[in-house]
Amino acid sequence: MSSNLIRIATRKSPLAMWQAEFVKAELERIHSGLRVELLPMSTKGDVILDTPLAKVGGKGLFVKELEVAMLEHEADIAVHSMKDVPVDFPDGLGLQVICERDDPRDAFVSNRYTSLDELPEGALVGTSSLRRQCQIRAARPDLIIKDLRGNVGTRLAKLDNGDYDAIILAAAGLKRLQLESRIASFLSAEESLPANGQGAVGIECRSDDARVHALLAPLEHMETRYRVLAERAMNTRLEGGCQVPIGAYAEIEGNTLTLRGLVGSPDGKQIIRGQVTGPKTQATHLGTALAEELLAKGAKAILDAVYANA
Numbered sequence: 001m002s003s004n005l006i007r008i009a010t011r012k013s014p015l016a017m018w019q020a021e022f023v024k025a026e027l028e029r030i031h032s033g034l035r036v037e038l039l040p041m042s043t044k045g046d047v048i049l050d051t052p053l054a055k056v057g058g059k060g061l062f063v064k065e066l067e068v069a070m071l072e073h074e075a076d077i078a079v080h081s082m083k084d085v086p087v088d089f090p091d092g093l094g095l096q097v098i099c100e101r102d103d104p105r106d107a108f109v110s111n112r113y114t115s116l117d118e119l120p121e122g123a124l125v126g127t128s129s130l131r132r133q134c135q136i137r138a139a140r141p142d143l144i145i146k147d148l149r150g151n152v153g154t155r156l157a158k159l160d161n162g163d164y165d166a167i168i169l170a171a172a173g174l175k176r177l178q179l180e181s182r183i184a185s186f187l188s189a190e191e192s193l194p195a196n197g198q199g200a201v202g203i204e205c206r207s208d209d210a211r212v213h214a215l216l217a218p219l220e221h222m223e224t225r226y227r228v229l230a231e232r233a234m235n236t237r238l239e240g241g242c243q244v245p246i247g248a249y250a251e252i253e254g255n256t257l258t259l260r261g262l263v264g265s266p267d268g269k270q271i272i273r274g275q276v277t278g279p280k281t282q283a284t285h286l287g288t289a290l291a292e293e294l295l296a297k298g299a300k301a302i303l304d305a306v307y308a309n310a
């Protein structure tokens with residue numbers, strides 16, 4: 001392998017391509033003389049687009065093919081939305097770098113209404129996320145949640161086609177695709193606690209590849225790492241994949257990290273919330289501790305019921 005080349009395995013969706021291009025540009029900016037190539041690939045998650053994600057099952061739906069490419073030395077790194085990265089990595093691979101987080105919020109997108117509050121009774125809201133569904137239903141039990149799949153562009157087209165009164169998307173994805181003008185309003189963390197890792201991009205690579213580790217090191221953002229570590233530790237302890245009604249969101253002030261967490265039933269009738277605060281260097285411990293608190297408050301029964309239905 002030529003020592004001035006890095007190959008990025010990436011999904012072909014516009015958002016994945018943007019994230020891969022972003023890392024490519026950063027690497028080329030930092031390391032003069034380095035060549036970075038993209039290796040676009042299809043994953044199982046991209047192919048099964050008409051089944052609700054919650055029912056497709058199987059962790060790592062969007063990353064397996066990328067990981068195989070790295071293990072077989074066809075690619076060196078993969079760029080992921082941290083929200084979609086499973087907790088476990090295959091032997092020989094690891095998450096090497098977490099880049100600075102973009103906007104972590106959920107966005108309310110509609111051509112007719114400016115916010116959830118403004119939606120008339122019985123309005124149709126599109127999302128396939130159990131986390132978004134449960135929080136919206138808790139606030140507005142009258143709204144009808146309708147499944148919404150596909151990449152960001154497809155989802156917006158379905159809204160424009162009149163299939164929904166409003167849809168909920170991650171603000172970061174819309175901003176990356178220069179679709180920020182489609183955002184009618186942002187949901188606060190109180191209205192919709194974000195998913196673990198939302199808005200952050202991570203880079204996976206072979207665990208023994210010292211050359212690539214050194215090249216990636218300048219992209220690391222420690223504050224984001226602590227926040228995402230806390231959020232992911234909570235999910236891990238709850239044994240949550242990405243399609244679960246779990247919200248986890250950490251913020252840092254000075255050296256102090258505050259993590260908020262939530263587990264809810266998809267119908268929004270039960271929501272268990274908690275919060276922990278402590279030194280940011282204890283991020284993983286704080287996440288695990290919050291998960292324990294949520295489990296003690298009844299999260300286990302909710303999650304068992306969700307997994308039984310999946």
Ligand SMILES: NCc1[nH]cc(CCC(=O)O)c1CC(=O)O
Nearest residue numbers: 081083169170172173198199200
């Ligand atoms: N689940 C798909 C996905 N994965 C990451 C993002 C957005 C970007 C991010 O959160 O980093 C999205 C789209 C969405 O939820 O609207």
